[in-house]
Amino acid sequence: MGYYTSSAVYNLPTLGGSAIYQGLAFNADGTIMFVHEKNVNYKIYSFGLSVPWSIASASPLSEGTSVYSRINFCFDPAGTRLYYSTNDVYVYQYSLATPWAVAGETYVRNASLVNGNVGIAISPDGTKMYYANANAIRQYALSTAWNPQTGSYQGQIVSAVVDMPGEGLWFSPDGLQLWAGGNSPGGPKVVLYELVTPWNILTSTPILDSLITSQDDISGLCFNSDMSKIYLLDATHAVYEYNFSTLPPEFWTNFIGQREIIV
Numbered sequence: 001m002g003y004y005t006s007s008a009v010y011n012l013p014t015l016g017g018s019a020i021y022q023g024l025a026f027n028a029d030g031t032i033m034f035v036h037e038k039n040v041n042y043k044i045y046s047f048g049l050s051v052p053w054s055i056a057s058a059s060p061l062s063e064g065t066s067v068y069s070r071i072n073f074c075f076d077p078a079g080t081r082l083y084y085s086t087n088d089v090y091v092y093q094y095s096l097a098t099p100w101a102v103a104g105e106t107y108v109r110n111a112s113l114v115n116g117n118v119g120i121a122i123s124p125d126g127t128k129m130y131y132a133n134a135n136a137i138r139q140y141a142l143s144t145a146w147n148p149q150t151g152s153y154q155g156q157i158v159s160a161v162v163d164m165p166g167e168g169l170w171f172s173p174d175g176l177q178l179w180a181g182g183n184s185p186g187g188p189k190v191v192l193y194e195l196v197t198p199w200n201i202l203t204s205t206p207i208l209d210s211l212i213t214s215q216d217d218i219s220g221l222c223f224n225s226d227m228s229k230i231y232l233l234d235a236t237h238a239v240y241e242y243n244f245s246t247l248p249p250e251f252w253t254n255f256i257g258q259r260e261i262i263v
Contacts, residue, residue: 154202
């Protein structure tokens with residue numbers, strides 16, 4: 001794989017050189033970016049974007065509450081619910097009185113699921129949650145929408161890349177694609193899964209496995225609303241923005257299923 005040139009890089013606070021970031025998200029209109037720091041202050045940092053979806057226009061906005069052991073996070077589509085994965089068996093749910101304002105997060109509940117969650121995601125109707133753990137991505141059905149305490153295990157898919165936990169999980173708006181970013185023995189990778197049934201990863205097939213040699217690691221992944229840009233988080237220092245239209249052809253050639261894809 002070649003070296004992919006990002007269209008923008010946003011350098012994050014180093015916190016004395018000890019910062020480790022894991023988890024990346026944007027609000028619905030791309031005017032706020034969120035990252036989670038898990039080694040020094042254990043909190044979410046938010047950044048306002050004066051130009052939607054352009055991290056070059058980012059500036060610090062606010063900070064969430066500091067809570068030890070949280071690893072990764074995701075929001076509901078309205079930005080009023082916030083979920084954290086942890087390095088133990090729990091997932092934590094918080095409410096936001098003002099949508100997307102992490103400084104006002106309030107604890108709601110926790111649920112015991114599986115040990116050592118890394119990536120976390122939730123379906124837009126709140127009836128399914130997804131956790132990446134070790135080499136697998138697990139799916140849970142929530143009998144009460146948005147409440148992880150009502151989750152029941154439905155099954156899992158084994159990572160398409162050996163020893164690559166899904167540190168970043170992102171679904172396309174129609175639920176027919178799952179993108180996972182993480183670190184394999186060969187380097188940081190992005191894996192694309194195609195789903196036959198929307199939001200059901202048990203119907204998925206891995207169709208793309210691409211090595212990202214322009215970064216030291218991947219600890220978060222997401223797209224903008226029309227999927228014309230992909231954002232990758234480097235754990236130690238920065239967020240990278242890539243335009244799909246400028247990615248070199250070799251990015252799309254390492255197909256697990258050896259077939260063409262149009263994005």
